Amino acid sequence: MREIVFDTETTGLDPRSGDRLVEIGCIELVNRVPTGDVFHAYFNPERDMPAEAEAVHGLSSTFLADKPLFRDRASELIDFIADSPLVAHNAGFDFAFLNCELEQCQMDAVDRARMVDTIAIARRKHPGAKLSLDALCSRYGIDRSHRTKHGALLDAELLAQLYVELMGGRQIGLELAADAEVATVRVSEISVTRKFRAPRPHVASEDELARHAEFVDGLNEPIWRR
Structure with a gap:
């Protein structure tokens, strides 16, 4: 089973009010194991970067000025995610920005039926607990010491580890499918x-x-x- 864990960074909280997507990081999982195949891109938002947003992710207008526009890499992104389920933390936020950018490119939106929200999974598994990515990484012993600011690819890598733990841990990767290439010794x-x-x-x-x-x-x- 192929899944894509992804995260975004933006200029703000509401794409309908003019906020734009400035970074996306995608991690490919097959049978809940990272394959090493990723998609990562920065985008020029064609607008200023509010100080509040820059304080979160550290991406300045100067840094993004020479980066491609979203539409320049949109087809490459869509090819990468293909028809796989898309896993995100507070996934509605990321889907809103992704689909708004696709709409501006006159491309089809990503069906929300493909959305897997790790906050919803964590809320069912740990009712009443803190559900931030930081809090859940601490709960599951996932090292985030190298995370000084938010970053789409780094957060997607942490989320991929968290998602595996939320879904039952590494033992799920031991499933033997009928069509898997497994060397069996009797x-x-x-x-x-x-x-x-x-x-x-x-x-x-x-x-x-x-x-x-x-x-x-x-x-x-x-x-x-x-």
Whole structure:
């Protein structure tokens, strides 16, 4: 099963009010295992970067000025995600920005039926607990010490680890599908050569029996003599 874990960075909170997507990071999972195949891009938002947003992700207008527009890489992004389920933390936010950008490119929106929201999964699994990415990484012992600011690819990598834990941990990758390429070794086919070792004697000697009897006789009122 192929899934895409992704995260976005933006100029603000509402794409309908003019906020734009400035970074996207996508991680490919197959059977919940990262394949190493990723899609990562920065985009020129064609507008200023509010100080509040820059404080979160560190992406300035100067840094983004020479980056491609979203429409320049939109087809490449759509080819990468293909028809796979899309996993995100607070996925409605990321889908809103992604689909708004696609709409501006006159491209089809991504069907929300493909959306997998890890916040919703975590809320069912840990009702009443803190549900931020940081809090859940701490709960599951996922190292985020290298995360000083938000970043789409870094957060997608952390989220991929979290998603696997939320869905049951690494043991789920041990499933054997009928069409998987699995090398099977049968016990009956294994030939093992072992060096012969003579059995060790376990019977007590006469001297050991005599010393044991002497020890027992010296016990102070043993219960079996009452």
